[in-house]
Amino acid sequence: MLKLTRKVEYALIALRHMQNKEPDAISSTKEISEMYDIPLELLAKTLQLMARGGIVNAVQGPTGGYKIKAKLENINMIEFFEKIEGPLGLMDCYFDSDCTLISACNIRSPIKKINDNMRSMFENMTVGEITQ
Amino acid sequence: MLKLTRKVEYALIALRHMQNKEPDAISSTKEISEMYDIPLELLAKTLQLMARGGIVNAVQGPTGGYKIKAKLENINMIEFFEKIEGPLGLMDCYFDSDCTLISACNIRSPIKKINDNMRSMFENMTVGEITQ
DNA sequence: TGTTAATCCGATCAAATTGGTCGTATAAAT
DNA sequence: ATTTATACGACCAATTTGATCGGATTAACA
Numbered sequence: 001m002l003k004l005t006r007k008v009e010y011a012l013i014a015l016r017h018m019q020n021k022e023p024d025a026i027s028s029t030k031e032i033s034e035m036y037d038i039p040l041e042l043l044a045k046t047l048q049l050m051a052r053g054g055i056v057n058a059v060q061g062p063t064g065g066y067k068i069k070a071k072l073e074n075i076n077m078i079e080f081f082e083k084i085e086g087p088l089g090l091m092d093c094y095f096d097s098d099c100t101l102i103s104a105c106n107i108r109s110p111i112k113k114i115n116d117n118m119r120s121m122f123e124n125m126t127v128g129e130i131t132q
Numbered sequence: 133m134l135k136l137t138r139k140v141e142y143a144l145i146a147l148r149h150m151q152n153k154e155p156d157a158i159s160s161t162k163e164i165s166e167m168y169d170i171p172l173e174l175l176a177k178t179l180q181l182m183a184r185g186g187i188v189n190a191v192q193g194p195t196g197g198y199k200i201k202a203k204l205e206n207i208n209m210i211e212f213f214e215k216i217e218g219p220l221g222l223m224d225c226y227f228d229s230d231c232t233l234i235s236a237c238n239i240r241s242p243i244k245k246i247n248d249n250m251r252s253m254f255e256n257m258t259v260g261e262i263t264q
Numbered sequence: 265t266g267t268t269a270a271t272c273c274g275a276t277c278a279a280a281t282t283g284g285t286c287g288t289a290t291a292a293a294t
Numbered sequence: 295a296t297t298t299a300t301a302c303g304a305c306c307a308a309t310t311t312g313a314t315c316g317g318a319t320t321a322a323c324a
Contacts, residue, residue, distance in 0.1 A: 006311075041314060045313095061322055063321090064321075
């Protein structure tokens with residue numbers, strides 16, 4: 001429980017890798033995958049998600065790859081997680097529609113407390129802090 | 133990702149239920165399971181784990197059940213999670229033995245940062261706060 | 265302009281984790 | 295003794311996650 005997924009891990013590794021290069025240098029999926037021994041296809045998918053989320057720019061064709069687009073200090077971890085993994089498990093109760101019993105719902109507020117605490121923690125943590 | 137498990141949820145529901153009774157009142161698994169519509173067997177397992185962990189007392193036989201034993205304000209959430217779920221996912225890197233590549237290991241420190249932050253947050257959160 | 269090397273993207277399979285069930289043993293109140 | 299509850303290990307089912315595959319698209323470069 002409370003584990004980060006590989007995709008999140010790979011995304012952070014990739015960002016950190018790109019951060020250590022010149023601002024406009026391009027890193028290919030293959031290059032990153034080989035250097036850190038990450039399955040190429042899964043890393044590719046992760047980078048695509050980040051490209052779609054506006055975190056990196058994709059450059060197609062040979063000599064293509066990715067480079068950082070967004071200011072990483074402006075992206076908090078909740079946004080980051082959601083771009084990569086979609087809606088978070090820790091938000092489940094908010095959308096739980098089969099929560100019909102009022103008593104059961106009230107009693108579930110401990111879980112809400114935990115989720116709220118986690119949420120505010122990740123909202124105050126930026127991708128920039130984590131990768132630097 | 134980052135989801136709490138059902139067992140943790142059921143444990144908190146049960147504790148909260150017992151907290152709303154007189155200090156020495158006994159709650160049976162069946163009573164709790166029916167009131168909150170929780171699978172009896174799974175709830176039983178969870179209560180057994182809490183009994184083994186010294187959080188509640190088990191009273192056997194007919195008219196038996198459980199009552200709170202420990203001071204809930206003295207148990208932090210890390211301890212609580214570990215009693216119920218065993219070693220946490222968020223500690224994985226510490227024990228990761230196949231982490232041979234130094235470069236890969238260094239690059240993984242972002243995950244360590246996140247884990248450390250989560251850890252200290254849960255260390256400073258007690259079961260008492262959450263269930264009350 | 266055709267070849268090549270990269271990203272893109274959906275579908276799908278495999279593995280791990282979690283949720284839930286079953287059967288039986290054991291303990292204690294009546 | 296009988297009944298009713300917890301105790302506990304083994305097991306199956308469902309969900310989530312990790313990884314793979316096949317093919318389409320894009321663009322550099324000879």
